[in-house]
Amino acid sequence: MIMSWEIMRAYLPLYAKALLLVLKIGWIGIALAILIGVGCSMIRHFKIPVLQRLVSVYIELFRNTPLLVQLFFLYFGLPKLGLDIDAEVCGALGLALLGGAYMAEAFRSGLEAVEPIQMESALSLGMSRRQAFLHVVLPQAISISVPAFVANIIFLIKETSVFSAISLMDLMFTAKDLIGLYYKTGECLTLLVIFYLIILLPVSIVGSLVERRLRYAGFGD
Amino acid sequence: MVLIMADELVKIDHMTKKYDENTIIEDLSLTIHEGEVVVIVGPSGCGKSTLLRCINGLEPIQGGSITFRGESIDGKSKHINEIRQRIGMVFQSYELFPHKTILQNITLAPIMVQKRKKGEVEKEAEELLSRVGLLEKKDSFPRQLSGGQKQRVAIVRALCMHPEVLLFDEVTAALDPEMVREVLEVLLSLAEQGRTMVIVTHEMSFAKAVADRVVFLDHGEIVEEGRPVDFFEHPKTERAQKFLNTFTYDKVEKAK
Ligand SMILES: Nc1ncnc2c1ncn2[C@@H]1O[C@H](COP(=O)(O)OP(=O)(O)OP(=O)(O)O)[C@@H](O)[C@H]1O
Numbered sequence A: 001m002i003m004s005w006e007i008m009r010a011y012l013p014l015y016a017k018a019l020l021l022v023l024k025i026g027w028i029g030i031a032l033a034i035l036i037g038v039g040c041s042m043i044r045h046f047k048i049p050v051l052q053r054l055v056s057v058y059i060e061l062f063r064n065t066p067l068l069v070q071l072f073f074l075y076f077g078l079p080k081l082g083l084d085i086d087a088e089v090c091g092a093l094g095l096a097l098l099g100g101a102y103m104a105e106a107f108r109s110g111l112e113a114v115e116p117i118q119m120e121s122a123l124s125l126g127m128s129r130r131q132a133f134l135h136v137v138l139p140q141a142i143s144i145s146v147p148a149f150v151a152n153i154i155f156l157i158k159e160t161s162v163f164s165a166i167s168l169m170d171l172m173f174t175a176k177d178l179i180g181l182y183y184k185t186g187e188c189l190t191l192l193v194i195f196y197l198i199i200l201l202p203v204s205i206v207g208s209l210v211e212r213r214l215r216y217a218g219f220g221d
Numbered sequence B: 001m002v003l004i005m006a007d008e009l010v011k012i013d014h015m016t017k018k019y020d021e022n023t024i025i026e027d028l029s030l031t032i033h034e035g036e037v038v039v040i041v042g043p044s045g046c047g048k049s050t051l052l053r054c055i056n057g058l059e060p061i062q063g064g065s066i067t068f069r070g071e072s073i074d075g076k077s078k079h080i081n082e083i084r085q086r087i088g089m090v091f092q093s094y095e096l097f098p099h100k101t102i103l104q105n106i107t108l109a110p111i112m113v114q115k116r117k118k119g120e121v122e123k124e125a126e127e128l129l130s131r132v133g134l135l136e137k138k139d140s141f142p143r144q145l146s147g148g149q150k151q152r153v154a155i156v157r158a159l160c161m162h163p164e165v166l167l168f169d170e171v172t173a174a175l176d177p178e179m180v181r182e183v184l185e186v187l188l189s190l191a192e193q194g195r196t197m198v199i200v201t202h203e204m205s206f207a208k209a210v211a212d213r214v215v216f217l218d219h220g221e222i223v224e225e226g227r228p229v230d231f232f233e234h235p236k237t238e239r240a241q242k243f244l245n246t247f248t249y250d251k252v253e254k255a256k
C-alpha cells in the first residue's frame, strides 16, 4: 500500500484537534478519577459505616459495566431526568466514575500491602494514629500503588476511543469520519495509531520513571 | 488500688490477655524496677511477644492492669501516645520506615512528636549512630543495610526518644548468625549504662550475661523467675529444666 504524505499532512489539523479534546477530557477525567479513587479507598480503609457500603456498590457497578453503557446512561439518561448534560462534561464524568472505581481498588491494595506492624512501629514511637497514617503508611501505600495507577491511566486514555458514541470528535471519530468521506483508510489508520502513541508513550515513559524512583517502598528488607 | 513503689517503672498486676476465647496470658503479675534488666524466656508461642505488646498498649487486655509509673496503659486512652514516648520498643523484623533515610527514620518522631529542634535531634542521632558504628550510613535507605545494621538503627531510633524503659522482642531472631553478636553487644552496652530493659530472647548465653532477673514463661504464666545463675544452673521446676534442655545437645553415638 502506498501512502500519501500529502493526504496525511492535510488531515493533521483534524487529528490535532481531536488530540486536544482527548487530552482535555482525559486530564480532567483522570484527575477526578484519582480524587474519587483515593476518597473511596480511604472510606473503605477506615471502615466508615454506611458510606463503606455505598462505595462497594459503586465500585462493583462501574467496574463491571462497559464505559460505553455508562456514557449512554449519562448522555441519554440524565436529560430524561431533566438534567441536560454537555457531551464533553459527560465524557469527563464517565471517565472519572469508571476511573474512580479502578483507582479505588488500586489504592486499596496499596494500603493493604503496608504491613500493620509498620503502623505499630510508628505508634510505639509515640506517634498518634493520624501522624502514623500520614507519615508512615500513606507514603508507602502511594508508592506501592503507582504502577497500578499508571496502568489505569493508560487504560482510561484508551477508553476514550468510545467517546464518538456520544458524538464527541475524538481521535476514533475523526479517523472513522475521514475514512467514510475519502476512503483513505491507510493514511487515516496510520495517523490514528501515531496519535494514540503520542499520548500514551509519554505516559508510559514518565510512569516507569516514577515507578523506578519510588520502588524503595516496595519491600521491607 | 495498686500500690506503686518509687522505683517501680512498669507494674503488671493480675493481667489476663485473650484472643477471642483463647486465653493467652492468665493472671500474670510482673514488676519492672528502674535500672533493671529483665530477660523473658520460654518456648515458642508461650506469649512473650504478646506480653511486650500489652506493655506498649498495642493489645487490649481483658483483665487486671498494667501501669507505667502509676499511669494506666491503655491503647484507647488519650495519654497513650505520651506514655509510648517513654517506652521504647524494638521489633524482631526491625520495622524501619522504608521510604525514609536512616537519619530521617531516627529523627522523625523526636521532631514531630516531641517537637524538638531538628538540628539538635540530628546531632544526637549522629552521635548515637556513630556509637553503633553506622554514621556513614545516615543518608542510606533501610534496604541498603544488612539485617544487623537495620536492627542497630532500630535500637538507635528507639533510644533517640529518650525512653525510660526499652522493650526488645527477639531482636536477633531474624539475623544471620554472624550478625547476632553486633546487635547483642549494643544491648550489653545499654545494660552497662544502667538502662531499664525487658528483653525477650532465645540466646541463652546472652540472657545469662545480661540479665539481672530471668523470667521463664510457659503457656502464658510465669513458671519460674530468679537470678540468672540460679535459673540457668539450678532450675527449680521440671518445665524449666525441660525447656533449658532443648538448648543442649547430647553427643551423637555413632555406630561403628
Ligand atoms: N493476633 C492474634 N490473634 C490470635 N492469636 C494470636 C495472635 N497473636 C498471637 N496469637 C497466639 O498467642 C499465642 C502467643 O503468641 P506470642 O506471639 O506472644 O508467642 P511468643 O512467645 O512470642 O512466641 P515466639 O517465641 O514464637 O515468638 C500463640 O499461641 C499465638 O498463636
Ligand SMILES: [Mg+2]
Pocket: B048, B049, B050, B169, B170
Ligand atoms: Mg514472639
